Amino acid sequence: MDIVVCVKRVPLTEEVDLVIDEQKKGIKKDQLAFILNDWDNYAIEEAIILKEKYGGTVVAITVGNEDDEEVLRRSLAMGADRAIRVEVSDISRFDSLGISKILSCVVKDLPCDLVFTGVLADDDNCGIVGIMMAENLNMNHANMVTAIEIEDGKARVTSELEGGLGEISLIDLPALITIQTGINEPRYVSILGIRKAAKKELKIMNLADLGISDEELSPKTIIEEVYLPPETEGAQMLTGDPDKIASDFIEILTKKGVME
Amino acid sequence: MSEIFVIVEHRLGEIRDITFEMLWKAGELAQKLSYTVTTIILGHELNSIVDNISDRADKIIIFDDERLKNFNADIYKEILSGLIEESKPTLTLIGNTSWGMELAPCLSVKTGLPLATDCIDIMFKDDKFIAQRQMFNGKIFSNVSFAESKECLLTIRSGVFPKDKIGDRQAEIIQKDFPLTDIPLKKNFIEFVETAAGDVDISQAELLVSVGRGIGEEENISLIKELAEALGGVVSCSRPIVDKNWLPKHLQVGTSGKSVSPKVYIAVGISGAFQHMSGASGAGIIIAVNKDPKAPIFRTADYGIVDDLFKIVPVLKEKVLELKKG
Structure with missing residues (x-):
């Protein structure tokens, strides 16, 4: 079972004040911490679980600059066999279609039974790249998958639908599957583990190696402007010390008739 | 005349709400810009579905065939791309749902x-x-345009537009034959499964104490259970808690979990991603405790407390218990 997993490094934005950049096309990132996109963490884990069960290899791929190698090293430490980074100094000049084309060019030359991506990236929240790759590569696909079983050269997958319903289908391999969070419990990675994984192969390719011209990658969707959420009335704030807050809290509950 | 396509989403014989919401937006734009609204339905045995929307569109194109009984993104894609090629609709609206997000990128x-x-x-x-969307889980908004293209595809978030009828339309109904001669059956539907079955039904609770990622560690969940118990309420949670296996799936509020409608919804350490909030939109009031003042939940909550939950929850619990002792 040879599996390719596409991963992305994204900023941690919870409990952080985001600042819009001067061009109003993105956010300032110099003060932010970065992590492996949560969905991709589950995707790497799922690939390694299948590899441990059926043998084969796991290759992690990302598109980005040297800083983005961090998520490849993490993937290698989790158990991926090798990694590939496509050198692009500034990925913000591409849209999801462009990124899907770059990744597809890498994947088409790799032996693979399965390609995994996360359902979504935590930064742009687009959720497009995976299924576009499937179409670029003319590969079978399944979206938002929460369980995978391999049987007789096919994958039996559960896709998450709305309202607590799952849809089970059988797809022929090779296939591209977008992985939903919660599909497994991603393993812990230690700093020592990351250091040890430094011996594994991390190959760097550029767009010329892949034979893609800039013209092919010109974006079809353009971010005109980004901005902070428009002001709303918002919540009425309860303030003061915890004691005062608790009293006000109980008063609201009493008024709403949920305190006996 | 320019045209807006709306792709109908239905499941197990019922139209999904997102379809009505898309038809509302399409109707509003069509009124303003003198466009027409065309809905496209793919499926099998579709009469009741067609009846439900015939006064919301100018044209309904129906592909009714046994082979379309189950959703299949590849078959949908093949049929719809042919129609789009033919009619060149300015906008094509698709639900931003699990199915829609498998269809739209390949289309x-x-x-x-x-x-x-x-x-x-x-x-x-x-x-x-211009499409308005959100990034960074709702902390940033963005306006997106479409380069040189006159036509585009858009997936629409559930719950942002009304389900109401807009304008007065009477649809011309067009039945089409299944157009594909060769269906590469790459993916076979097997069955639907209930993924959120359990012994507690949070959709019936009057008071929910809901816990999110902010709780930090599994052992801290007991804090929330104790507060819920003191208040006579029921514990629920957001997705990350289920992903980590700290609470079972049937307690999850949100798009992929349950929709709830308690009198009071207490959200502790929940940032308020829309997938979660859409499940809580039926609540009488929402009280949120979160230490991030910029957490999106404070935009929809009625009352907010910007503080450390570990300071607030224990004091609240003690006060409630004291009061009940009377």
């Missing part, structure tokens, strides 16, 4: 049309369409 590649996903509004400014 975009196949047709060569640009795609903006999870749109929360569509605007027409300076002679071009």
